[in-house]
Amino acid sequence: MADATAPQLLSTTTAYGDDRLILAQNLAEWVGIAPTLEEEMSIANIALDVLGHAKMFYDLAAELEGEGRTADDFAYQRYAHDFRCILLVQLPKGDWAQTIVRQLMFAAFDTLQADTMAESSHEGLAAIGAKSRVESKYHLKHAVIWTERLAGGTEESHRRMQAAVDDLWRFGSELFELPEGGAKCVEAGVLADPASLKETWLETVTEPLRRYDIALPEVSHSVTGGREGKHSEHLVPLLTELQSVARAFPGAQW
Amino acid sequence: MSDSIAPSDASHSDGDLYEVFIQTKGGQPFAHVGSVHANDSTMAIQVARDVYTRRPPVNGMWVVKSDAIHSTDSSENEMMFSPADDKIYRHVKFYNIPKPPKGDS
Numbered sequence: 001m002a003d004a005t006a007p008q009l010l011s012t013t014t015a016y017g018d019d020r021l022i023l024a025q026n027l028a029e030w031v032g033i034a035p036t037l038e039e040e041m042s043i044a045n046i047a048l049d050v051l052g053h054a055k056m057f058y059d060l061a062a063e064l065e066g067e068g069r070t071a072d073d074f075a076y077q078r079y080a081h082d083f084r085c086i087l088l089v090q091l092p093k094g095d096w097a098q099t100i101v102r103q104l105m106f107a108a109f110d111t112l113q114a115d116t117m118a119e120s121s122h123e124g125l126a127a128i129g130a131k132s133r134v135e136s137k138y139h140l141k142h143a144v145i146w147t148e149r150l151a152g153g154t155e156e157s158h159r160r161m162q163a164a165v166d167d168l169w170r171f172g173s174e175l176f177e178l179p180e181g182g183a184k185c186v187e188a189g190v191l192a193d194p195a196s197l198k199e200t201w202l203e204t205v206t207e208p209l210r211r212y213d214i215a216l217p218e219v220s221h222s223v224t225g226g227r228e229g230k231h232s233e234h235l236v237p238l239l240t241e242l243q244s245v246a247r248a249f250p251g252a253q254w
Numbered sequence: 255m256s257d258s259i260a261p262s263d264a265s266h267s268d269g270d271l272y273e274v275f276i277q278t279k280g281g282q283p284f285a286h287v288g289s290v291h292a293n294d295s296t297m298a299i300q301v302a303r304d305v306y307t308r309r310p311p312v313n314g315m316w317v318v319k320s321d322a323i324h325s326t327d328s329s330e331n332e333m334m335f336s337p338a339d340d341k342i343y344r345h346v347k348f349y350n351i352p353k354p355p356k357g358d359s
Contacts (some may be wrong), residue, residue: 038290038301053276138303145300149293164279 005188009122010064014074015036015084015227017057017178021075023106024051025242027099031142035096040154047104049140053110057130060124075247080235084179086226088171090234093250097160100146101168107139107203109175109197111241116192125190151212155157158212165209166217173222175201180227269293270319274302277314285314295319 006023027047034040090104093099114136117129150157176194178186185191206216225231246252266289275284277321287306298317307315326334340347 036291036301036307038292042301042304045308144298145296149297 005185005190006064008184011181012179012185013057013061013064015173017054017061017074018083018085019089020050020054020057021213022085022238023213024054025238026089026093029093030099036101046139046142049139053128053132053135054096056128060128063124072246076243080239083231083235083239084227084229086171086174086177087223087232088168088174090226090232090238091171092234093165095160096155097150097164098167100143100150101161101164103139103143104147104205105168105172105175107136107143108201110136110198111140112149113192113194116197120190122190124144147208148212151209151214162214165214168226169217170219170221170223177224177227268282269309272298272317274306275316276306276310276312278311280313281325284314286292289320
């Protein structure tokens with residue numbers, strides 16, 4: 001059964017790796033300029049966890065592909081038009097409130113998805129789910145702690161949280177969009193349908209916001225396209241920087 | 255000017271200073287590993303987890319507001335802590351307790 005879905009699993013795991021590689025890179029942008037010295041450690045730790053998840057997905061993708069490529073090849077030798085990450089992770093880090101709102105949205109989904117993945121009949125996916133769910137749970141806890149304190153803090157922090165939710169909410173629906181091949185994986189029973197996670201996700205994300213009077217915007221038009229390779233203007237500069245050393249010294253070892 | 259070993263000054267615009275204690279294994283003592291600044295105890299626990307618990311094994315962690323800790327002044331160590339080892343009459347084993355006479359109920 002797993003063999004029949006290998007190409008679909010390949011494109012799905014690649015896309016999930018892409019989500020996390022790009023998110024990790026954007027989280028790492030805070031290193032050196034985080035709001036407190038303690039948060040330097042927290043945000044870097046979270047970025048490294050997410051990068052680790054990216055590597056797990058890329059390692060599985062490389063194995064499914066069976067052409068001798070490595071996780072490094074997936075991360076450093078593909079062009080923006082090959083990436084299939086969602087738009088939410090491509091957005092620049094913004095201010096701390098925007099980073100926290102993105103974390104809240106992504107980590108809430110990631111925790112739910114990892115839980116279902118840990119039960120997958122596909123060994124490789126189950127291993128990723130089991131390992132990542134513990135870390136993602138902490139990312140969500142961190143995001144909720146900060147959401148409460150920013151939304152319920154000063155007039156300025158509340159205003160910035162509201163602005164962040166207003167900006168980012170429209171990118172939320174893409175979390176539930178399956179990558180190419182994902183539908184076949186759901187059909188084959190190796191992947192849970194993300195649509196089944198939406199209700200719990202909504203409650204998890206809106207509960208702390210509601211408690212501190214952050215209103216949800218009316219979204220007239222969800223912004224999507226990343227899963228089809230229609231990316232934001234931010235992805236190319238991000239990848240140019242991320243891949244610059246690997247491309248300048250191809251095959252380098254150290 | 256006393257040479258204080260108290261936790262350092264707690265007033266700081268980045269919140270309160272908390273001392274962090276970690277227990278490696280259940281039943282073991284909690285050991286002091288350092289401090290963090292935070293605005294409340296929940297945040298203190300969260301940041302202490304990220305700053306201090308990423309490598310060692312941890313079974314439990316305490317955070318204590320630094321100003322809740324009261325310490326001795328090391329300039330008074332001689333007065334406070336001189337051991338009484340040279341005062342043998344204060345040791346339990348110095349005195350021979352005679353055996354009770356036979357026949358006592």
